[in-house]
Every structure is written in structure tokens, then in C-alpha cells.
Amino acid sequence: RIAVLDRTKEAGSNGEPLYLDVKDTFYGKENAPIIVGGRYGLSSKDTTPAQILSVFENLALPEPKNHFTIGIVDDVTFTSLPVKEEIALGGEGLYEAKFYGLGADGTVGANKNSIKIIGDNTNKYCQAYFAYDSKKSGGFTSSHLRFGDNPIRSTYLVNTPNFVACHVQAYLKMYDVIRGLRQNGTFLLNTVWTDEELAKHLPNKIKRYFAQKNISVYYVNATQIALEIGLGNRTNTILQSAFFQITQVIPVGLAIEQMKKFIVKSYGKKGEDIVNKNYAAVDRGGEYKQLTVDPAWATLPDDEIVTNSDPAFINNVVRPINAQDGDLLPVSTFKGIEDGTWSQGTAKYEKRGVAAFVPEWTPDSCIQCNKCAFVCPHAAIRPFVLNAEEQKDASFSTLKAIGKQFEGMTFRMQVSVLDCLDCGNCVDVCPGNPKKGGKALTMKAFETQLAEAPHWEYCINKISSKQHLVDINSNVKNSQFATPLFEFSGACSGCGETPYVKLISQLFGDRQMVSNATGCSSIYSGSVPSTPYTKNEKGQGPAWANSLFEDFCEYGLGMQLANEKLRERIVKLMNEAIANAQTPADYKEVFSEWIANKNDAAKSKELAEKIIPMVEAAKDKCDISKGIYELKQYLVKRSQWIIGGDGASYDIGYGGLDHVIASGKDVNIFVIDTEVYSNTGGQSSKATPVGAIAKFAASGKRIRKKDLGLMATTYGYVYVAQIAMGADQAQTLKAFREAEAYPGPSLVIAYAPCINHGLKAGMGKSQAEEEAAVKCGYWHLWRYNPALEAEGKNPFILDSKEPEWSGFQNFLKGEVRYTSLLKQYPAEAGELFQVAEDNAKWRYNNYKRLANQIWERS
Ligand SMILES: Cc1ncc(C[n+]2csc(CCOP(=O)(O)OP(=O)(O)O)c2C)c(N)n1
Ligand code: SF4
Ligand code: SF4
Ligand code: SF4
Incomplete structure (x- = not known):
């Protein structure tokens, strides 16, 4: 019996290429084996030993399944083979370690050094792989390290680690950091919690796992140590040192000596001070403690499920993908969006909270110029204007709004501390009021500003947009009263590109179409599941698509030509209606007006609002109205x-x-x-x-x-x-x-x-x-x-x-x-x-x- 695996999907064919070749080889031969074919590794999925085991188990069945899939849970066409629990291969002497870190926190760099240290100083075989999400900074990283006495031929990620290090405390709730950790394995956590607090705050699921699998749990406050040493948020060396000291995979003395050697290599040119600080980090990596795992944790009940009122798409699709569990979603999850269409505005649900410092607003010094909001690459600082009703329940300070359009209203500059990426550009451009202490924004430690998170929610959910009260095109200040329809992208902190993209969305977003070339802008504008392009209060927002690096202009021209063609159809229908004696006069008038002004954005918006209810009312009796109604989204000039x-x-x-x-x-x-x-x-x-x-x-x-x-x-x-x-x-x-x-x-x-x-x-x-x-x-x-x-x-x-x-x-x-x-x-x-x-x-x-x-x- 033969099972042939192809890493391709040839829709409409009798099978994938290698499978067909193998079948051909045996064509007409006596005693030809049973040959089945399957697909693996599609959508860049990892192919694990457990999946291969299921291929063998299938082959052993009296009637093995043909045209199967592994790596995907196919509950629509039912081609997948049953998913098995991961198995550890590699035999005695193989050590697998997995590290979870925050993009740019140095975890990946430290692990690259660790594997070199082990490889260069022992006879062990080594392997390492580093995985990142699509965020340009502050994203998720995982480092997969293997070393052992025999050659390593594992072509898959570490799924059954002996050791797991979680460098970010918040990850305990965001990701399944204990998945696959072996019986008697080791877990290291960077945390600000003490022993007692850990016992209180750790999720039941994790505590239960620790007790059931007899895990040795260590913890260290590397964040505090890094601050004390003067390394800011660079906890990597401390945690690397803790890894070597806890696991003793090589003699501790040798590990310390080698880490210090790498420090000189990496930071030598930056001066003695940096080198000494990193030396101190190596030494203080020994300040870890062991957590007492209570055997009673083994029977803890499941954690309470926290409910929210977010859309089902966010809870059932976006959140699992963000939690790195996208590969576990069954095919049925994507029913209805098989063509790749994705909801706008999913980025706002991420609330990453990765900034170490965020701006604090001092109302007294603010001149309401909105320059800060104009430059923010992440749309994380915005002006809000409150009417008397909205002001009533507001539990924060405001200013009397400047401008006669805002008579009787108040103004607030609100920061979304959970979306800010700590670049500081808003503070840098803030002119403030020199007579009242200068700048109205100051960077403050993230923890001190957490009370601002509910203020942001209030502003976003309870304060209506006042952009209709001003001409948003007239000046910089007014432009910022327009809701950004591009927000919280995964671009780097301080990126020079995104403030422009955001501004375009504010000015034209409600009728904008975008053809995007491949590049940073395609990554931060649309990496599943994160979509920073979003909708306004009326549900209008940019339609965005990414084609190729090389044809983005032609792709956009195609969008424009298609749009023009469909609008020509509307003109034709309206002209027919105008020529028809039975068409009521008010219809004729508004159609003529639209034909004359269809390329004037503001007028086309106004007229669309008039025309849509008119054609909707007549569409069941009149084919022309029906035709125009079906094309209603093209009434507004794009x-x-x-x-x-x-x-x-x-x-x-x-x-x-x-x-x-x-x-x-x-x-x-x-x-x-x-x-x-x-x-x-x-x-x-x-x-x-x-x-x-x-x-x-x-x-x-x-x-x-x-x-x-x-x-x-x-x-x-x-x-x-x-x-x-x-x-x-x-x-x-x-x-x-x-x-x-x-x-x-x-x-x-x-x-x-x-x-x-x-x-x-x-x-x-x-x-x-x-x-x-x-x-x-x-x-x-x-x-x-x-x-x-x-x-x-x-x-x-x-x-x-x-x-x-x-x-x-x-x-x-x-x-x-x-x-x-x-x-x-x-x-x-x-x-x-x-x-x-x-x-x-x-x-x-x-x-x-x-x-x-x-x-x-x-
Ligand atoms: C034909 C082709 N060649 C190469 C690539 C790989 N690629 C993706 S983005 C990119 C660079 C984009 O640079 P730029 O257009 O300057 O945009 P930026 O990232 O600077 O915003 C390259 C080379 C590709 N996608 N297609
Ligand atoms: S610090 Fe940067 S990301 Fe944060 S609000 Fe200011 S400009 Fe925006
Ligand atoms: S830049 Fe400064 S002064 Fe201007 S609106 Fe922002 S906080 Fe106020
Ligand atoms: S263009 Fe922006 S997102 Fe891209 S690498 Fe540069 S700073 Fe980062």
C-alpha cells in the first residue's frame, strides 16, 4: 500500500501530480499496490508527526480513504483524516524548548545566541526556527529550539517542548502557552506577580496542567530587573540567563562565559556601559524562584468564560486567529467568505496594550490645534467634541470647545492607551500653550494611564461624530474631527507611512476604494485577521484590496473603469426614465440633477440620499427604478x-x-x-x-x-x-x-x-x-x-x-x-x-x- 502526499491543491483534477505519477507507474501492473493520495501543508500549515501517523493509520484500514487532507479540519467536504494528539519523536537525549516573546523585545536575538552557544560548545546537534506574526512591532514571536545527541531531521515546529518560557505575562491569557508541554517539563514565566499572586491570578487551565503533568514552574521579574539595571524593556538577556541556569543544558559556568562573550560581540561597539548593563543582566538571571505547584490544582474546574457583546465574527474567527489558533479552525468557519472577503475594522478589537509609555493630556495647556491627532501613525489619539447630553455622563475633564460651530460644546483630546504604540510623535509636535506650561502632552508609564481605557471607550461609543459641523477639508484642525477610517494598524511604532494613509481615509474614506501594491502598506493594511480599514457611523468605509507588487496601478485602473461602466448604466436607466412620459416629475428632476452632478462628490452624496428611498419605493412596480436600486452603491462618486x-x-x-x-x-x-x-x-x-x-x-x-x-x-x-x-x-x-x-x-x-x-x-x-x-x-x-x-x-x-x-x-x-x-x-x-x-x-x-x-x- 502506498500513500502519496502532495503539497498542492489541483482543483478539478483526478488527483494531485505526484499521486497521479505514482499511479501511472503501476498502471496495468499485476499485483499493483493500493495507492491513495492526500494533500498536506496547504496554507503554509506545519506537518507534524501526529498527522503522518494518521496517514499510516488510514493506510492500514480495510478501505483507506483516498483524496484526503491532513493539517486541515475539513468539516465541509469531510476529506480530512482524524486529528491525533501530538507525539514526541527524536528519542533519548533530544531537548525541545519553546520561547514566547514580544516582537523587538530581543527574545529572538537571545535565542539565536543560545543555540549558537550550545552548538559551538558541545557535541550536540542543534536546530532553531523563529516564527513571527505580521505586526511590524510589538507582535508575537515564538522561538523553537532543538538540540540532542543525534542528527535532527524534524522538519516541523516544536510541538512537544521539554521547556517553555513565556516572556510576557499577558500571554498567559492570550495564547495557549502550555500546549504540548511534556510530562515533567519545565515552565519559566516573566512576571511582576509574587508567589501568592501567581497562585491567585494564573488561569485554572494552566494551574491544572502544571499539577496534572508534574511541571516544574519558575518565575522571575525580569521586567523590574531590566528597569533597575537601566535596560528599559530589554528583558532578553536576563531570561536567557535564567533559561541556562534552570535547565543546565550545558554547564552554567560555560553558559555564563559564552553569554558574556556574545554581549561583547553584540554591544562592544556601543560602549562599555551597555556591555556592563548586559553583564549585570546575565548575573541577575539567577534571581528566579520556583513556584510551589499544589497537587490539588489537578482537579480545578474550567475557567469562567468571559462573555462580551462583540460580533460573532470577532469572537469565532478573529480572536482564535489572533490567539495563534487559526490552524485549528475548521473549514466551516469560512462558509460565506470563501472568496477571501474579510470584515473591515477588526483591528480595533485587538487592544494590544504593548506600549511601555503613552501620552497623557494636560487640558490646561491645550490649544485644540489637533496637530497631535494629525501625525499619530495609529489613530490612537483623537479629538472629541461633546454636546451637553454627552457631557453629562462624562467622567473626565474637558475644555470649552473653540469655534463658533461648537457653541455650547466641550473638547477632549483622548488617548487610546491600549492602541498607542509609544512612538512619542504626538508629544513631539504638540505646540501646547507656552504661557501655560508648554506642551499639553507628556509620555507617562503605561500602568499609570490605564484609567484612560474606559474614557476611550466612552468617547468612541457615546460621543457622536461632529465632523458634519465643520468643513473637514478646510484646515488641519478640522480634518481631525473626521473619523479615521484607518486605525490601529500593525505598522512600526512611529512609521512615517501610516499617518498619510490615515489622513486620506479621514478625508475620502466614506467613498474610497483602494488598490494596494504589495509592500509595508499591504501588510499593515490587511493581514488576516487584522483589518485597520474600518467603517463610519453610517457603515461607510474604504473598500480595499491588494493585488501584486507590480500591477497595483492597473488593478486600480480596473476598479475605476468598472465603476465608470456601472455609473454609465445608471445614466442610461435615468435617461430612459426621463424620456418616459409616465415617470413622475420629481423623479425626472432628481435624475437630471444626478446626471449633471454625478462627478461632484458632495452633490452626488446628497442626491444619492434622495434617490435611494425614491427608487426603493418604486422598485417593485418599475424595472428602471429596480435597476437603479440595484446599482445604488454607485450613486455616490467614488x-x-x-x-x-x-x-x-x-x-x-x-x-x-x-x-x-x-x-x-x-x-x-x-x-x-x-x-x-x-x-x-x-x-x-x-x-x-x-x-x-x-x-x-x-x-x-x-x-x-x-x-x-x-x-x-x-x-x-x-x-x-x-x-x-x-x-x-x-x-x-x-x-x-x-x-x-x-x-x-x-x-x-x-x-x-x-x-x-x-x-x-x-x-x-x-x-x-x-x-x-x-x-x-x-x-x-x-x-x-x-x-x-x-x-x-x-x-x-x-x-x-x-x-x-x-x-x-x-x-x-x-x-x-x-x-x-x-x-x-x-x-x-x-x-x-x-x-x-x-x-x-x-x-x-x-x-x-x-x-x-x-x-x-x-
Ligand atoms: C514581483 C515581486 N517581487 C518581489 C516581491 C517581494 N516584495 C514584497 S514587498 C517588497 C518591497 C516593497 O517595497 P516598496 O514598494 O518600497 O514598499 P514599502 O515596503 O517600502 O512600503 C518586495 C520586494 C513581490 N511581492 N513581488
Ligand atoms: S505616542 Fe505615537 S502611537 Fe501613541 S498616541 Fe502618540 S503618536 Fe499615537
Ligand atoms: S497638539 Fe497639543 S495643543 Fe494641539 S491639540 Fe494636541 S494636545 Fe492640544
Ligand atoms: S514603512 Fe513603516 S511599517 Fe514599514 S518598515 Fe518602515 S516604519 Fe515599519
């Missing part, structure tokens, strides 16, 4: 956006971008320029300037940055803008507004600092970096508006002031992508940096010439 990074736009998707802007169609292309391929770790693109170190430009880029914007202006009918919100928030707002309003193609290119730049001041200064870039002439702000040409004016407007060129070289020195060139190639660096400055001057002078040219209508 705002078509095409979003991608510089890699997608300058390089890989450039042919498509050029094709789409040349089409003359009303689409808005938004290029977020990080000057590298950020998502894949910083490869050089045509947007990378001379002198910057990037992957594929390890000795510094040698050729100047492409001027994508200027190239696009040569068409003459494309709206183009270059922006940097940290330098000029009003210019950013104006450019988005003009681009969207322009009835042809628009291209907006935004400067976006990124972790790949290595800002020496940190990502809390990403907005300040944009300001500095414009001030010194590194980046320029301009707009090219063909609508002006139609008025006989020069379409090119230079918004940047004459740069202070003397600051250019200093600007470069503030970013590791430039200073590392200086370190590695000191002789050439100076020369390249000068070329970078000359290029920037050349560009600026070019823009100046265009802005100052005498414009004559041809």
Missing part, C-alpha cells in the same frame, strides 16, 4: 486611490504607473517614499539617493534618485505633488484635496521616514525628521496642478522655502543609512555626501526655475 511604496512605483510597477497616468482617468496614485523596499528589509530602489547604504547598495548608492514626480508632469494633464507632513501639515492636506478633486490622474509622492533609515533620534522623531529633511533641502515640497494652466497660470508651485543648505550634511549624519557609509568607506563617503547635496541642489534649482518661469498660454 474616490479611487492606488497606494504603493517607492519600490512598487519607481521600479517594479513603474510601467503600469506610467500606463495608468497616461490613460487620463480620474485615479489618485499615492506613492509612500521610504527610499527603500521597506517591507523586505531595505533594498535599494530608484528612489534611494546617492550615498545611502541599502541592500544591493552596500557601499552606498552611486546614482542619483529618480525624479518620478517631475517625469509625470511632462504629460501636462497629470496632477503631481511632493509632500512631507512633518514639514508642512497644511501643504499635505492641500495636496490630497487638490489631487482628489482633479478630474484626471493624480500622483502624490510623500516622504516617509522608516525604521530602515536608522534615525538616530528614534522613530519618535519621524515627523521632526521630515521637517528637517525639507529645511535642509534633502526633500522638496511642490505641486503641479494642470487646473491652474487652464486658468492661464503657471501650474508649478514650489511650496518649500529656500533650503538652509548648511544643514544638509548634518541631516545625513542623523541617519544610520548614511553614517554607516562614513564608518565603512570614510574616504568615499565625504565625496558621495557632497554629490548627494549637489543633486539635491540641482533638483531644487530645477523646481525653482519651473516655479519662476513666465507662463504663457499656448
